[in-house]
Amino acid sequence: MPFKTHYITNPGHFETQLTERTDAFEIIEFDKAILASPYWRGGQPRLVEVEYNVDLGEIDMAVLSENILPHLEATQSLRTRRERIAWVVPNDLSRSIISVWELMPGKDYMQDFKSFTTTEEALAWLHKPSDDN
Helix, strand or coil: CCEEEEEECCCCEEEEEECCCCCHHHHHHHHHHHHCCCCCCCCCCEEEEECCCCCCCCCCHHHHHHHHHHHHHHCHHHCCCCEEEEEECCCHHHHHHHHHHHHCCCCCCCEEEEEECCHHHHHHHHCCCHHHC
């Protein structure tokens, strides 16, 4: 499995580490793992940390619209509020691939999503009040 997910009690967010090549179906699997967690309460913040050499090349706009967006729509009833998701992607090439999600039409009503180069930046954004976007 190319990911490990756990819940951080204080300050209260899910954290996922991607350690190997990851595709859309694996992203859907770690989303399902979070939704099935006893800590899931409808929209906790999420931190996704991608190791430097992880290949995200299979995640493009077509894959997002054909696979991930339908999954988000199908699981909308489990998401009682908008989710804030921060991806930490230190590799410029992989970050440009992930940044495509920030531009994805149709996801804005479900998620606030942003990519970062450092965990510190991501956590600061992840835990700031939602009206302070």
